[in-house]
Amino acid sequence: MEIIITFIENLLLSLGLEGTPVAIVRYVLMIVVAFLLAGLSGYICRKFIVPLIIKLTSKTNIEWDDILFDRTVLYTACNIVPAVVIWELLPKVFFQYPLADILLRLTAIYIAINATRLVLQIVDRLRFLRKQEGNASSQYLRSFLGVLKIIVVFIAAIIVVSILFKKNP
Numbered sequence: 535m536e537i538i539i540t541f542i543e544n545l546l547l548s549l550g551l552e553g554t555p556v557a558i559v560r561y562v563l564m565i566v567v568a569f570l571l572a573g574l575s576g577y578i579c580r581k582f583i584v585p586l587i588i589k590l591t592s593k594t595n596i597e598w599d600d601i602l603f604d605r606t607v608l609y610t611a612c613n614i615v616p617a618v619v620i621w622e623l624l625p626k627v628f629f630q631y632p633l634a635d636i637l638l639r640l641t642a643i644y645i646a647i648n649a650t651r652l653v654l655q656i657v658d659r660l661r662f663l664r665k666q667e668g669n670a671s672s673q674y675l676r677s678f679l680g681v682l683k684i685i686v687v688f689i690a691a692i693i694v695v696s697i698l699f700k701k702n703p
Contacts, residue, residue, distance in 0.1 A: 568623040572616035579612040601662045607655045613648045650690035
C-alpha cells in the first residue's frame with residue numbers, strides 16, 4: 535500500500551496540487567483503491583475460485599464434498615473475502631485518523647456475521663449426508679443440527695458484542 539500512496543502523491547504533485555488538497559484527494563483515492571481491490575478479490579473468488587472448486591469436487595467419487603462445497607456455501611464464503619481485504623487495508627489508509635478503529639470494528643463485525651452465515655450453511659448441508667429420511671437416527675440428526683445452529687448463533691452474538699465493546703469474550 536505504501537507504493538500506491540507514493541504513486542498517488544507523485545501523481546497529485548505532478549498535476550499541480552499542493553498543500554491540504556493533496557492529503558484529502560490522497561485519502562479519497564486510497565479509499566477508492568481499497569474498495570476496488572476488495573471488489574476485485576470478490577469477483578475473482580466468485581468467477582474463478584468457486585467454479586474451480588465445484589469442478590474439482592464434482593470429479594471426486596466422494597459424496598460429502600459435493601454436499602458441503604456446493605455453490606451456496608462457496609458464495610457465502612466469497613462474501614468474507616472482500617471484507618478481509620478491506621480489514622487489512624483500512625489501517626494503511628487511515629493511519630493518521632481515529633476513524634480507523636471504528637471502521638475496523640465494523641468490518642470485524644461484518645466478517646463475524648458472514649462467518650456465522652457460512653457455518654450455518656455448512657450445518658444445513660450436513661443433514662443431506664444422511665441418505666435415509668424418516669427414521670429415528672435421521673430425526674436425531676435434525677434435532678442435533680438445530681441445537682448446533684442455536685449454539686453457533688449464541689457464540690456469534692457473544693463475539694459481535696465483544697467486538698463492539700472491545701472486551702475479551
